Amino acid sequence: MQNWRLDALVSAQLNDIKLIEALKLIQPRATSGSLADYDNFKFAELYQFRKIFFQEVDDTIVGSEPFPGEMLTPSNVRVALPDNIYQILTDYYNNAYELQFVTIAESISTSSRDSIVVPNMVDQFGRVRISTEVFGSVMAPRYLKNANVLAKFIQNNEATDLFPGQVQYYFEHTIRISGELKTHRLAFIKWYKPAPNQKTRFYTSIDSNEKSSNIELWQNEFYDIERDCLIPIHYLYSRFVSSKFVVGGRKPISYKAVIPINRQFHL
C-alpha cells in the first residue's frame, strides 16, 4: 500500500545521488526474521542444505559445508577447549575424515608422520542463525529458550530417530587438512535421556500409534559427555519447546515434554 505515483517518480530519479543518500536515512531497519536472507543462495544450495538436515544425503557431513546463515554474538575469539571436549573433537575428526588426527599431547608421544595435529583453539559463539531461525545456546542466557534442539541420528538398527538436547555453545574450528585450511562449524550439545519405556515416551499418542503423538516425554537428565555431543550445525533438525509433564496419579513422576517447532525453512 503506497503511493504508486511517488514510487514512479523516485525510480525515475534513481541517478540523483542526493535523493539516494537522503532516502537511506528512512530505510526501514532489516529484521532478523526476514525471508530476504534467501536472496544470496541459489536454489540448489538451499535444496542440498535441506536434504542434509533431513539426513537424506549419503556423504558424511563434516561441518565445513556452506549454510544459509551466520554465527552470531556473544562470541569468544580464540579460546582453548577444555581437555575432554578437545579429545572428543579429535575423535570427531577421526570419524568424519578417513585420516588420522591426534591431539597435541598425543603427537608428542606417537610422532607418526601421517597424523594431523588438531589445534585446540576455537572461536566460540552463543548463537547461530540458519535461514530465518536463530538457534541459541547456554552460552547466551537470553536465548536459552532457543537452545533446545532436536537432531536426527541413525541408530544401530538403521532407523533414524530424533533426539532432544540442549546446545551448550557453537564453535568454529579451523584446521589444515591435506594442505587446505577448512573451517568447521560445530555445536556442542548435551543430550537428554529417554523415558524409561516407549509407553511413557509416547504417552500422548492415540490409538497406540506412536506416530500420532506430536509430543514426546523425556527425562530431565543429560547423558554423559561423549563423542556424539559434537555435531555439525547442519544437522540441527529443529528447535523444540520443553514443558513439564506429570504422569501418574498416585506416584506422579515429572517428565520433560518435547514439543517440536516446525522448521522455518523454505525453498
Added chain:
Amino acid sequence: MSTKIRNKVQCDCKACNGKNVEERTRKRHIELERRLASSVSGFIPFLPENNRDKPARTALEIGNSPIAEGSSNSKKKAEQEESTSFDSNYESDFAVFVPQKRRRQDQFREPEFNHYENPGDDESNKPIDEYECDRDISSEDDSMVLSDDEIPVEQFTAPDNDSEFKYPDTNVNFADSWILMWIFKYQTRFRLSDVAIDSLIKFFQQVLTDADQRRFKDFPSSLYTASNLLQIGNQSKTYAVCPSCNTLYNITDVVAEEGFKCSHVEFPMKSKRKSCGTELTVQVPLANEIKRRPKLLFPLPNLRLQINSLYQRSEFKQQLRKWTNRHVDNGMLADIYDGEIWKNFPDTSDVPYFTPETADSHLGIMINLDWFQPFESSVYSCGAIYGVICNLPREVRFKKKNILTLGLLPGPKEVEKHKINHYLAPIVDELLEFWNGIEIPAAGKNIRLALICCSNDIPAARKLCGHISASASCHRCYKRANSNGNKLNFGGFDDMNEWFVDRDLEEHRQNAVGWRLCSSEDERRRYVSSNLVRWTELLRLPYFNPIRHLVVDPMHCLFLGIAHWIIKKLWIDGNKITKHDLEKMEQRAKTIQIPADLGRVPNKIATGEGFSRFTADQWKTFILIYAIPLMWDLLAEPDRKILGNFVRACSLLVCRIIDYNILNEAHERLLKVATLIEENYGPERITPNLHLCLHIADCCRDYGPLYSFWCFSFERMNGILGRLLLCRLFNYLSLY
C-alpha cells in the same frame, strides 16, 4: 392491452423450470438464454431442443398462434448458437469480451456479432435501444435485443470514463524535487498525517529561502502546492456510488444536475421497471456557495499504473524470473509453483500459461477481499481487494511494496450479497484487458495478468464467487447441509463417496446465468436456495473457476474456526473443561517458555469465558504447542482423541514444505476429528468449518503449502491500510 388474458404456455428456461407463463415471457426467456449463452462460455441454454417433447406439446396446444413461429425461429437460431458456443475456446470468448469498452457506448450491434444470429431474420438486424423500446406493447421487438448491454437482466457495469488513460509523466519540472520526494517518502515511512507534513514543507520553505532566496523561490509553500507540483494524488479513478444499490456513476454526471437519482433497475425484465431512485449527492455548504458532493465514493486504484511502477524497479524483472530456477521434485510442495494450478494453468490455446520463457510477462495474481474496521470507536466497516503477484519469490511476494490494491469498497456496512458485482465490474473489465495483454511502457512489452486464486474468509469468499452461504452448502463439493433438528449441519460421513466430488464448473456457470433471469427478490431467493449460486462478475473472466480457484482459507478454518469452536463450544460450554480447569491451564501455560519469535499466548486464559480475544496466530501457537501439555489430563478418552488428531493434523499442515504423504495423513486426521465429533456429540455439531477443512488438502495440492495461500499474509495489510485511513494519508476514501 395489458389486461388481456393470454394463453399460458410452459417455459423451459432455468428460472421458470417448466412453469406456465405467458407466451411472450417465454419467448423473451428463450431469447435471453440464447444471448447469455453467447456471453458466457459453455452455458448450455435450456432451449426447446434440449428436451424436445415439451415444445411440441405446447405448439399443439396453442395451435397456429403466431408466436409458435417465433419459437421455431429461435430454435433454429439456438441450434446455430450451440454450434458456436460449444467449440468456442477462450479465443472466441474474447471476441465477446474485449471490445466492451467501446461497445457499451454505442447501442448498435457490431459486425463481429453477426455470427450469433440468424442472418435471414430481418427483425433481428434492427438495432434496438433498450431504453426506447416500449416493453409493454412490443412483443416481437423486445425478444430481439441483441448485444450484451441490452439483455433485460440486472447490469453490473461501470460507467465509462471519457478520459483516455495516460501514464503520467515522470519528469518533474522542478530542480529540487528530490527534497519534496524525500518528504513524501518520509511521510509514508513513518505514517505521518497530512497536517504534520504540511508544516514540515512550510518549515523547509522558510529554511531554504533563508539560505538561498533565488534558488528556492519556486519551492512549494504548502502540502497542496507540493502535491500538485509532483502530481501526487490523482492516482485512482473514482466513482460515485449509490448508497442503497451500489451502482457506480461518474462523479461529473452525478454532480452536474441537482438531486441526481439512481436510475439502476434491478429487475429490468419486469414489465413495471422500478428504478432505485436513491439520491446520490449531498449539499455541502461552503463559504460562499453550496456544492454538491457524492454521498459515497468508490476509488479504483489504477492497475496499469501500479504494474508500470513495479516494472520501473530495476530488480523486478529478475525477481519475476526467479521461480524458473527451482526444480522441486518427488512430490514435494514448497511453494505455489509446485501446485497443480500453476503447473497446468491453460492459456488461450491450451498451452501452459506459466512458462520459463514468459516468466516476466505472464503474471499470476492471487486476490483477497476483506472487510475491516478502520476506526476504533465507531462502527464503520470498509473493504479492500488486494492482489499479490505470485511470480515473485515468496520472501518478497507479500511485502507491502509489492501488493497491488485493486479496489477499496466504501462502508459504512459490508456490501450485501450480489451487490458487490457493481464494484467487481470495473475490476473485471481491467483484468480482462490484462488477460489479453497490455503494453506496459516500463516493461517494454505486453504484460498479461491472470487471476489464479482467491483467498478469503468464508463470507467474503461467498460474495466474491457467488456461492450460497456456507451454512447451507459447501462450495467445492456436493455436500448440502442437513436440517434435522433445528440447526443446519454437515453431519453424515457414511456416504462420503457420493458427495465428496468436485462440483461441475459448467453447471455452476449455467446456474449463475440462470440467476440473472430471476425477476424478483423472492424468485432470486428461491433460485439460490435450490441452485446454490448467484451471478458474479468474475465469471466474465474466461479462465476463472469459481470452485477450484476459491480456496478454503486455513487460517480462518482451522484456527479461528475449528480450534476455537472445539475448545469453547464443545468443551467449555459442554462443561468438559470447567472454570477450575481453565485456571489450572493458566498456571501451566505460565511455566512453558517458548522462543520469542513464535509469539506468546496471552497469560489470561481463564479470564472471562476463557480464551477471550485470542487472535488467529495465538490460536495457532496454542494448538501447536500448548494444547496437549495443558489439556491432556483434563480430558476424557474421546476428547483426547479429538485433540490428538487435530493437533497432529495442524502440525503436519503448518510445515513450510509438505508432500503428498503429509497431505494424505493430515486429511485422514481431520476426517477422524469430524467423525469423532459426530459420534460423540451428534451430527448437529458438525459445523461448516468442520466440513470445509476436508478440502484443505485439495487446496494444498492446487496451490502448495499453506504458507503460499493463507490469509495471514493479507490480514497484515488491513492493519496498515487502517492506520493510513486514520491519518488520512489516503485521499482515496471519502467517508460519509
